[in-house]
Amino acid sequence: MNGLMMDYPLTTNTILEYGNSVYHHKKIITYLPNGARHEYSFGDMYKRCKKLANALTQKFGITKGDMVGTFAWNHGPHVELYYGISGIGAVCHTINIRLSSGQIEYIINNSEDKVIFIDATLVPLLEKIAPLLETVEHYVLINAAADFKTTLPNTIHYEELIADQPEYFEWPELNENDACAMCYTSGTTGLPKGVLYSHRSTYLHATALMAPNAANISNKDTILLIVPQFHVMAWGFPYVCLLSGSTMVMPSSNLNPEAIINMLQVEKITKANGVPTIWMGVYHELKKNPPKEKLALKEYLVGGSAVPKSLMEGFDKDFGIIGGQAWGMTETSPLGTVSRLQSKHEELSDAEKLTIRAKQGVAIPGVEIRIVNDDGTLAPHDGKTMGELQVKGAWVISAYFKTKNQDTFTADGWFRTGDVSTIDEDGFMEIKDRTKDLIKSGGEWISSVALESALMAHPKIKEAAVIAIPDEKWMEKPLASIVLMDKEDGVSDEELIELLSKDFVKYQIPKDYVFINEVPKTSVGKFDKKEIRRLFSEGKLS
Template sequence: MKGLIMDYPLTTNTILEYGNSVFHKKKIITYLPNGTRHEYSFGDMYKRCKQLANALTHKLGITKGDMVGTFAWNHGPHIELYYGISGIGAICHTINIRLSAQQTEYIINNSEDKVIFVDATLVPLLEKIAPLFETVECFVLLNAPKDFVTTLPNTLHYEDLLADQSEDFDWPVIDEKDACGMCYTSGTTGLPKGVLYSHRSTFLHATTIVAPNAGNASSRDTFLLIVPQFHVMAWGYPYMCLLSGSKMVLPSSNLKPETLIKILTEEKVTKANGVPSIWLGIYEAMKKNPPKEKLALEEYLVGGSALPMSLIENFEKDFGIKGIHAWGMTETSPLGTLCRLQPNHDNLSYKEKLKIRAKQGVAFPGVELRIITDDGNRAPHDGKTMGELQIKGAWTVSSYFKTNNHESFTKDGWFKTGDVSTIDEDGYMQITDRTKDLIKSGGEWISSVALESALVSHPKIKEAAVVAIPDKKWVERPLALLVFTTPQDKPSNEELISFLAKDFAKYQIPTDYVEIDEVPKTSVGKFDKKEIRRLYAAGKLTMAL
């Protein structure tokens, strides 16, 4: 017997309508690429979404199921594209602006984008490869002056596109299981793969991460969205903020630490998101030049890679700002876990609490996790037994776009993340490494993530990346690449070995250290260990400090 409940649509239109109905006075603030500040309300944005819907339908000929690309920074018009495109039943394809030209060309042709909305400052990246696009009919320029010159064919200006459009539009009836958005993986292990999000998955993800145990968002908050809108829909925050009535602050290309601190200060931001490297830069800039007044910032949410325990501790100790750990992937829409302490942790020491906060956290309602060991068994929740992390849930990918490759999925329907993890008795998951980045030395596993976290806690080290290198005796040994806080004052190999010996067995400790200016990173700010291994194989890393 089925329940007698209405079949209410879980769609992005439902999110938009709710945000406009309840929070139409709340603000969206953008710091544009040219540095100017623009402010308007949720209600203004709502009207422009309807103008956009009319323009897409009547001017550009976009119909249900069409793919529409965005190649843009974080700003108000990009938020409008999120809702306007999916609102008419088309698919908002956010294209990663930091991929190579070859990857971008592949993604646009593979997705069959019909129209691409592109920021004026990013136009040169597309001009080089535009002749290779097979399905793109026109380009719409965002934040471009009237006299803007480009070699892109068939261009329109965004404001001209909306100018004569009605603010009235009746949203079509959309099946909540229809696609509303798409992102591609960063392609670090082959060609990028498309992940197609449904209206239902997007709605459920957004309503879940609003909760106090998750994003902890309310109408009293001001959120700074540093995570790019082209990266897994900015972690779902543009949807969450409309549901919670949180003010949105969008920095576009203004991502230097000093500029972000200025924005945090001026807008009285209470919460923010971003990858660890962003927050490391902000912390160092604040240490060097402390703000004259205490920031309103209460906490920052971090994902993409591990948040070092030392950064959590230092940010909180020096500025009273909490670091909140989360984990997810493009394939999980993206947030799958988040780490907040529970009442049973209250009596722990600060150091013991830090160890828990450095974990990736517990699964959200609607998400299940399991650890599978090398022998194919399910690992116990003991916080020690490592294995591959697998996930299933209401916003987890079931297959990739346009591919029959099922290697990433188990026979019983779980997605294989490629992360090596543990889960403790309270359900807190901790990533110990990627399967391809684990180091096996003399038959024993070594976690590169644990070594990196320990090394970066050294006061003279700014960044640390650890990879496996071949070894005649032990098969593999760890190699540490280090960026120093002050290159004139570097620790010796012996000092580093002694420093790590407090927490690691002798066989786990690197004996080889390389000084570098910056750790190579992927398009979304993660350490690019594939590139590091390539540099080592090519003999481009000097082994002595």
């Protein structure tokens, strides 16, 4: 027997209509690539989405299921593309601007984008590969001066595209299971793979994300969206902000610590998202040049990789700002778990609370997680037994776009994350490493993530990345790559070994250290250990 409820499709159009109806007065503020500040309301954005929908259908002939690419920074027009493209039943494909030319070429041809919207500052990146793009018929220039010159064919300026379009557009009836957006993985272990999100998964993810036990977002918040819109749809925040009525602040290409701190101060940001490397830079700049007035920032929301405990502790003690740790992947939309203290933790010491907060946290409603041993059995929730993290849920993929990938999913339908983790008796999950980054020395596992967090607690160390290198006796051993705060400050190997000996047994502690200028990063700001391993194998890591 079915329930007697209305059929109310959960679509991005539903999100847009709600945001315009209830929060039309709320603002989207953009710091443009040229430094200029632009502000307009959700209501203004809504009208422009309708104009965009008309332009896409009437001028370009875009229909349901067509792929439309975006190659752009975080700003108001990019938010319009999120809603205008998916609103007509097409798929908003956000292209990672930080991938290699070869990867970008592959992604665009694989997705079969018909139109690409591109920021003027990014045009040179596509000009080099435009002749190789097989399906692109038009390029739309965003934030481009009237006299902007480009070799891209069939171009039109964004404002010109929508200028003469009506503000009325009747959204088509969409099935909530229709595709609405797509991101590709960063391709660190091969060619990037497409993750195709549905309207339903996007809606459910957004409602779960703003809940108190997740990001805890409301109409009282002003949120700085540092996470790129091409990285898992900015973690879903452009959808969350319309549902919650939060003011959106978009930094475009202004991502250096000084620019971010300026936005935090001027706009009175209450929450912001970003990967740990962003927050490391912000923290060190704040320490160097403390703000004259206390920041309004209450919490920075972090994902992408583990946050060093020392960074969380520094923000806590020095600035009274809490770090909210979460875990997720492109394949999980991305939110899977969040680490928030519970009432049972109130009596713990600050150090004990920090240990819990530094874990990746508990699964949020709509997601299930489990740890599986090598023999296929489920690991106990003891906080010690390590195994592969597997996940399923309402916004977790069931397959990659145009890819045969049976090994990525278990026979009973769980997604294999490739993360090695533990879960404790309270359900708090902790990432120990990526499968490919775990170090096995003399038959014993060593977590590179734990070593990195401990090394970055040293006051003279800015970044630390640990990889496995061959060893005649133990098969593998850890090597630590260190970036110092100040190149003039020396840190001896003996000093680092002594530091680590407080928390690690002898076989786990690296005996080999190299000091480098910068840890290589992936396109989304994570430590690129694949590149570090390549540099080591070629004798260039020094």
